[in-house]
Amino acid sequence: MFRNLALPLVLLVLWGALITTGCGGGKSAATGGGGGGAITDAQRMAVLDAVQQRFPTLEGDPPAVRQAVKSFLVGLPQIEAADVDEDSGCVWARFTDHIPLIVVNNRQAAATVQSSRSGAASPSSGTRASELPGNTQIRILNAMGTSFVSSANTVRGWLIGNGYSSATSDASLDALRSVSGDGVFYLDAHGGVGQLLDHTRSFAIWTATRATIDQYKALQASQDINAANPRVVLMYADHNGGMAEWHFGITHAFVDRYMSFGPNSLVFFNTCLSNGSIAQLFQDTCLAKGASVYAGWTRSVKDPDANKAAQFLFDRLAGVNKPSVVPTETPPQRAFNWQAVYADMQSRGYDTSTDKSPGDCKLIFTPNPNEGKGDFSLLAPSISSLFVTNYQTQLRIFGIFGSKPGKVTIGGQDAALLSSWSSTSLTCTLPPGDQAGGSGDVVVEVDGHKSNAVPLTMWKITIHAVDKVTQSGTIVLQPADTFGKEIDADLGGSTTVSGDMVVWIRADVHGSRATPGAAPQISSAQDPALVSSILPTQNVRLIHWDASGATTADLHNPGEAVFEHRTLTLAPTGSPPVLFDGSDPTRARREAASASIDALAHTIQLYVGPYGTGLYQTTVVSDKTGTSLQDGGGISFHPDNTSNGPVSFNIHLDSDFNVQSGSQSESYSQPAQGISGTRTYSWSGQVSSPPTANTTRNAEPASWKGSRNAPLSKTTMGTRMGK
Numbered sequence: 001m002f003r004n005l006a007l008p009l010v011l012l013v014l015w016g017a018l019i020t021t022g023c024g025g026g027k028s029a030a031t032g033g034g035g036g037g038a039i040t041d042a043q044r045m046a047v048l049d050a051v052q053q054r055f056p057t058l059e060g061d062p063p064a065v066r067q068a069v070k071s072f073l074v075g076l077p078q079i080e081a082a083d084v085d086e087d088s089g090c091v092w093a094r095f096t097d098h099i100p101l102i103v104v105n106n107r108q109a110a111a112t113v114q115s116s117r118s119g120a121a122s123p124s125s126g127t128r129a130s131e132l133p134g135n136t137q138i139r140i141l142n143a144m145g146t147s148f149v150s151s152a153n154t155v156r157g158w159l160i161g162n163g164y165s166s167a168t169s170d171a172s173l174d175a176l177r178s179v180s181g182d183g184v185f186y187l188d189a190h191g192g193v194g195q196l197l198d199h200t201r202s203f204a205i206w207t208a209t210r211a212t213i214d215q216y217k218a219l220q221a222s223q224d225i226n227a228a229n230p231r232v233v234l235m236y237a238d239h240n241g242g243m244a245e246w247h248f249g250i251t252h253a254f255v256d257r258y259m260s261f262g263p264n265s266l267v268f269f270n271t272c273l274s275n276g277s278i279a280q281l282f283q284d285t286c287l288a289k290g291a292s293v294y295a296g297w298t299r300s301v302k303d304p305d306a307n308k309a310a311q312f313l314f315d316r317l318a319g320v321n322k323p324s325v326v327p328t329e330t331p332p333q334r335a336f337n338w339q340a341v342y343a344d345m346q347s348r349g350y351d352t353s354t355d356k357s358p359g360d361c362k363l364i365f366t367p368n369p370n371e372g373k374g375d376f377s378l379l380a381p382s383i384s385s386l387f388v389t390n391y392q393t394q395l396r397i398f399g400i401f402g403s404k405p406g407k408v409t410i411g412g413q414d415a416a417l418l419s420s421w422s423s424t425s426l427t428c429t430l431p432p433g434d435q436a437g438g439s440g441d442v443v444v445e446v447d448g449h450k451s452n453a454v455p456l457t458m459w460k461i462t463i464h465a466v467d468k469v470t471q472s473g474t475i476v477l478q479p480a481d482t483f484g485k486e487i488d489a490d491l492g493g494s495t496t497v498s499g500d501m502v503v504w505i506r507a508d509v510h511g512s513r514a515t516p517g518a519a520p521q522i523s524s525a526q527d528p529a530l531v532s533s534i535l536p537t538q539n540v541r542l543i544h545w546d547a548s549g550a551t552t553a554d555l556h557n558p559g560e561a562v563f564e565h566r567t568l569t570l571a572p573t574g575s576p577p578v579l580f581d582g583s584d585p586t587r588a589r590r591e592a593a594s595a596s597i598d599a600l601a602h603t604i605q606l607y608v609g610p611y612g613t614g615l616y617q618t619t620v621v622s623d624k625t626g627t628s629l630q631d632g633g634g635i636s637f638h639p640d641n642t643s644n645g646p647v648s649f650n651i652h653l654d655s656d657f658n659v660q661s662g663s664q665s666e667s668y669s670q671p672a673q674g675i676s677g678t679r680t681y682s683w684s685g686q687v688s689s690p691p692t693a694n695t696t697r698n699a700e701p702a703s704w705k706g707s708r709n710a711p712l713s714k715t716t717m718g719t720r721m722g723k
Helices: 041-054 062-074 152-160 173-177 213-221 252-258 277-288 303-318 338-348
Strands: 009-013 079-084 091-095 100-105 137-142 182-188 191-195 201-210 232-240 243-251 261-270 291-297 361-367 382-389 394-400 407-410 413-415 425-429 440-446 454-471 473-478 487-507 521-523 529-531 540-556 562-572 593-598 603-608 616-622 626-631 649-652 662-670 675-688 714-716
Touching: 041 062, 041 100, 062 079, 062 091, 062 100, 137 152, 152 182, 152 303, 173 201, 173 243, 173 252, 182 303, 191 277, 201 232, 201 277, 243 252, 252 277, 261 303, 277 291, 303 338, 338 361, 382 440, 382 454, 382 487, 394 440, 407 425, 454 540, 454 603, 487 562, 487 593, 487 603, 540 616, 649 662, 649 675
Parallel strands: 137 182, 182 261, 261 291
Antiparallel strands: 009 100, 009 232, 079 091, 091 100, 191 201, 201 243, 232 243, 291 361, 382 394, 394 425, 407 413, 407 440, 440 454, 454 487, 454 675, 473 487, 487 540, 521 714, 529 593, 540 562, 562 616, 593 603, 603 649, 616 626, 662 675
16 A cells, blocks of 8 residues: 555556455455456556546545445456455456456545553563664665655755765665665655465555656566566556656565665665565565564555654654654653664554554564574664773773774763773773863764763862861870980970862763653762772872971970970972872872762762872971981871761762862861861862753663662652753
């Protein structure tokens, strides 16, 4: 059958030995006005012209029109039999030499099926495929005339915009003979069905080649038109401006002789009956000729429904997020595999074209059953999520990328892969946070097809630490049992040590969809370790330090006069910034550092433990021993005011993930040493590449859950990020 905006019924005639019956069995045929015998081409064409003149539009009540067409055909002397097929509503007939014709039950266009979620499940397909088309060549064709609306030009433009190349837009017989290796094949056309002399069903599809007597003779000479197994048939349908034309159509034998499809290819005949039981042989032939997934309709599909389904399918498979495709996903949505897209279409009713008898028409997807042949998944790489291991300076990317190697860019810079290419996960080098390619949009590109851009968000946090120490009172500097006599010290003065440390933290905090069209969700937390006690990092850096002040110590024996006066003066030692990567072990040593990011609570729990060493000098002046210089140690970013371990910095983020400035302080006292002091920490920071309301949302397949160290609990994200 074929779609028709103007005509509820369309005439299909199959030349040669093909006997057309439309949509299946029916009641016994009524006898026509002619007997058996040969018929000339002129007589045959006279019948076709007579039907066209008698029923130029075939409008009106479909049952009445069908009966009228049947009665007209039965009365012709060149027709041996004709009837209405009760299952399909088609009118079929045979010439006196047994050559058939059919008037197809093609109902008028109606309003598009409205969206309604039914909760249909994704079709079961065993192990989920994860391949992109093996070739970038596509063929997005339209054989329909101006009487119809086709999505071919629209879809072709979408795919060309993401790295595909169009072989041709020509849907003629000659162009179809050259189909070879296409990654995507799509055809908008009429579909028809008939029977061979042994009553086996055969399916045919309309082409853009208009029938002429010269073309017909050439097809006879090439055996494309033949009695036993015709590759080409003659079809009659509405084309331009409501006027019908004779065109040639192709059968499964044409596909078998001339056509082949590329590895992991998608083949979609957007025609009536193209994936029903009647078209089984046609479908099987396409799969045998390399189609990875074959799509088509089971019955007669309405023109608006066919175009709506095509645009929705390609939009979701390629992740193009065109506003013309309803519903528009806000925020935008990444590409999903065909199983997930099909389930979404089922839930919305987009896989169905509803009409009266004989029943609903369904869009069906059939994967190639042969091992390794049915692995087509989607039309663009698709990133689901990112995971950062800062201490290893690595980024793991999860999604669907296909097995053909491509490349990864971060912030527009090429990233080096650390392992072989995988179809579902990639690991690449992550430069330090202050270098190009250390943050920004992460994109996977294969054969020129770009994935959705997922922002790798980075926070540059500067922590200012001030440690002020006061010495006072008298302490026992040397017990009596050491050298036989106690030495005491009267203490005074204070010193201040301060420094600034920069920490770069990176994480994926954008929302993700569990399924197409679902509300975006966000992981509650991630734990990207910054540095451990044994692994280096360039994401923590001490950029400034200072030391000032002086303390005094008057040494004496208990109750006696002072015998030595000491003064300790602090001053910084100049040096370039200290990296905690082991590059200058004489000036810094590594300790633990980590950050826990809770994107729902908008907080970063930051603990940085590196100590600087050799960052300032102590000048000791003694009225007894003279002047000496000592290394004064370093700067502590290790708050420790409890016996249970360090206290982290609780850094708050606003709704746009900007760092909120803050501070915390702690007091400490060591009476035996005559020391008391206060450590104060304050921080500020900036965010780069935060997710926005338009950040493309993803879905994480269930098979990945639990495969990483990040917490996996998810809570629906609020209206701030959109749904």
